[in-house]
Amino acid sequence: MPGEHEPHQAIIMAWPYRPDNWRENALPAQRAFSQLAASIDAATPVIVCAAPDHYDTAREMLPNSVDVVPISSDDSWMRDIGPSYVVNNHGELRGVDWPFNAWGGVVNGLYERWDQDDALARQLLALRGEDRYRAPLVLEGGSIHVDGEGTCITTAECLLHSGRNPDLSQDEITTFLRDYLNVTTIVWLPNGLYNDETDGHVDNIVHFVRPGVVVLTWCNDPEDPFYTICRDALSVLDAQTDAHGRSFVVHKLPMPGPLYITAEEAGGVEPSLGMSRIEGERLAASYSNFLITNDRVIYPLLDATHDAAVGDRLSELFPDHTVVGFAAREILLGGGNIHCVTQQVPAV
Numbered sequence: 001m002p003g004e005h006e007p008h009q010a011i012i013m014a015w016p017y018r019p020d021n022w023r024e025n026a027l028p029a030q031r032a033f034s035q036l037a038a039s040i041d042a043a044t045p046v047i048v049c050a051a052p053d054h055y056d057t058a059r060e061m062l063p064n065s066v067d068v069v070p071i072s073s074d075d076s077w078m079r080d081i082g083p084s085y086v087v088n089n090h091g092e093l094r095g096v097d098w099p100f101n102a103w104g105g106v107v108n109g110l111y112e113r114w115d116q117d118d119a120l121a122r123q124l125l126a127l128r129g130e131d132r133y134r135a136p137l138v139l140e141g142g143s144i145h146v147d148g149e150g151t152c153i154t155t156a157e158c159l160l161h162s163g164r165n166p167d168l169s170q171d172e173i174t175t176f177l178r179d180y181l182n183v184t185t186i187v188w189l190p191n192g193l194y195n196d197e198t199d200g201h202v203d204n205i206v207h208f209v210r211p212g213v214v215v216l217t218w219c220n221d222p223e224d225p226f227y228t229i230c231r232d233a234l235s236v237l238d239a240q241t242d243a244h245g246r247s248f249v250v251h252k253l254p255m256p257g258p259l260y261i262t263a264e265e266a267g268g269v270e271p272s273l274g275m276s277r278i279e280g281e282r283l284a285a286s287y288s289n290f291l292i293t294n295d296r297v298i299y300p301l302l303d304a305t306h307d308a309a310v311g312d313r314l315s316e317l318f319p320d321h322t323v324v325g326f327a328a329r330e331i332l333l334g335g336g337n338i339h340c341v342t343q344q345v346p347a348v
Helices: 024-041 052-061 115-128 170-181 226-239 263-267 307-317 329-333
Strands: 008-014 046-050 067-070 084-087 093-097 131-134 151-155 185-189 206-210 213-218 249-254 291-293 296-301 322-327 343-346
Touching: 008 024, 008 291, 024 046, 024 052, 024 296, 024 322, 024 329, 046 052, 052 067, 084 170, 084 343, 093 115, 115 131, 151 170, 170 185, 185 226, 213 226, 226 249, 249 307, 296 307, 307 322
Parallel strands: 008 046, 046 067, 093 131, 151 185, 213 249, 296 322
Antiparallel strands: 008 343, 084 093, 206 213, 291 296
């Protein structure tokens, strides 16, 4: 699996519409997704999957240069429901189709039906004429980060959660990751971001800049639950090496906020059994949840106290890219961020 920092032929997204996750019948989220697609499209072609009932709305709101395809989904977290692409030495591309169960299935899944999400990767790969591996491991793309040179970082909180693969041991999951991503080294961080309803996806706490170099979400408040989590992650990164024996260079990004849902934001979401949007609920906000694409890094603007400094830091880390801040609160209100709603198709 190539690293995200390697060239892309396209970025894939899915159109939001769930009124029990996106406020005001998803209209603010749809505006945000349209603006995000336009920002990505300035550097990389964008493909948006939209359910047939919402196709016309997506086509009208999205830039003309964005390709809209009629594929249904239960929600719009393309990082988790889309294929993870792998390439071989002959320039051939295939998609890994991970079984998806709404972040926990019957144990703690966020919605009762997820069959459209689970079918999306297969349908998309068939539409694009790309070969497919159906993996034997329930996994979301946001739970893994790879460097393109044989290293994968994940969290034990997520991949060992009882709602995903309760019959598999850590060693068995490690073997599947090696087989389907062609990696040799798995770095297991203990936990992900505090109050992350995906059970600690790694893309909310760590992001590869390039092989051997990562950013890590960091908290300096001893009273914050994330204070210990980020230090435990740093201890693991400091103690291990990557697939080529390199020690990790870790750059810290400040944790925004803490940020909380307002009464107005919570009031615009329809009630449901699996998801809750309650006034005062802490949002799983992280600057690590950015997207690297061709010549451009798009990062979330979340907290005026830190936004500019994070942009400057990312500009230092990505000197060959244009770093673009994107007002991402509407996406954050749905439970994720820029990286969560995008998936890259590697160039071959």
